[in-house]
Amino acid sequence: MFSSTIQENAASLAASMSTKTLQRIQQCIERQVQYAKLNAFISTPDAKQFQDDGKQTDAHHVGMLALTMFVHVH
């Protein structure tokens, strides 16, 4: 019973974190386009790479979170 709750919680967290991270990444990309003339960056990852990095980081952290919750419950 505990493990199914953990899975549900982790899945719900994954969804919310992913949305928030991707929104932030999207905002950064839009600002990078808007302020490109200020030449703040020498190189940037392409947008897809940027978003994939975000998803990967989220997945890693959700996994760690689920593990922590599992250890805590048991």
Place this chain on the structure above:
Amino acid sequence: MKDNIATKSLRTTAASKILGDYISPYDATVVSDLLDNGAILAGKTNLDEFGMGSHSRSPFTQRVLNKASRDGEALSAGGSSGGSAVAVATGQCWAALGTDTGGSVRLPAAYTGTVGFKPSYGRLSRWGVIAYANSLDTVGTLTSNVDDARTIFCCLDRYDSRDPTSLPVSLRSRIEQHISAHDAGKKRAKTLRIGVPLEYNIASLAEPVKEAWSRLLDSLQDAGHTLCPVSLPATRQALSAYYVLAPAEASSNLAKYDGVRYGYRTHGPDASPKENLPLFAKTRGEAFGAEVQRRILLGAYTLSSEAMDNYFVQAQKVRRLVQADFDRVLALKNPLHDPHDVDRMPPGANVDVLIAPTAPTLPPTLAEVEQQTQIEGYMNDVFTVPASLAGLPVLSVPVKLAKGAHGGGLDSVGMQVIGQFGDDKFVLDVGDIIQDMQETI
């Protein structure tokens, strides 16, 4: 991430032609630590070539422009971490890392209205950071508030065995004990003793900067803190000493860019007797910008046998005097010193922190920068260099300008909070106090 910090996923050029296509086979420790803590890399930020400059303009990259302008002319973003500062100021990333050798994090922070933090020398790993001047280089943060600076600092503040200048675990715990003992002795009350260095009140201090400094000090006094005028006499020689020491170290650090091992290589045969210059000299002549060449030559000269005693050795002595000045006025004794020596020191002003402007003037326009002489350019670092020579933690916090003090979008000026070596968290706490007072200043 400033482009002189190594990353595997993106090129690391240090804004130089000599590293134009260089991709590092490894991430710098600060990069891997951030990635391990969930950071996502938004890009590599622009800088002065190898961090040598105060306005983020390398001959090999587009110059960085401040978001703010005056009379339609873009203002300087400061340097050398100007790209990092502008990226944060415009929301192109959440936070950025820079490097600070003589003020390269604090000056851009002051010019862009962001928070710039240079931790104590050796607290953050320099492994994977392209060296400019080893005894001064420090990784720093650029953020939109003090809390974010603290978050990143806490992620990165650890011993790294791959960096020989990283503070070892034993010293870190000794510093913590030293600070705890100081606090336990109730030497640091809730109200601060704030040192106001008299030598920073120079004739060329711009009126809006002076006014903001004075207003901040008044507000701190109104809040119950005590102001103590202090004298740091060696400050007058600090800038000269810095411009002897930093180029000397740079001339040694940049010797490895010879066109043989990696990076840019000139065309033609390795050594042609018909051409006057050997391969490495041609490569370096073509691939280093004028400022880098100037500093290499200056450094090579000051390290030469005929000049060493008059320049390099004297500058090292001045550095010790600058450190002694800070140790004399700060209440927390320097944890790097032998406790017996500290006990023998004459009593000083016993201040908790020092507060002074980050830069003597408001940011110039890029057109004004072009007309400056080299010496005028170096003068931008006059307030940031002393703490760098002493390796102290410093935070540059934006303080609102008086209404109508400056045209364009700029509405703040940077103020430095300088603390004792190892007292980084306290410096950040004082930064919080100033930030929270913004509405009343």
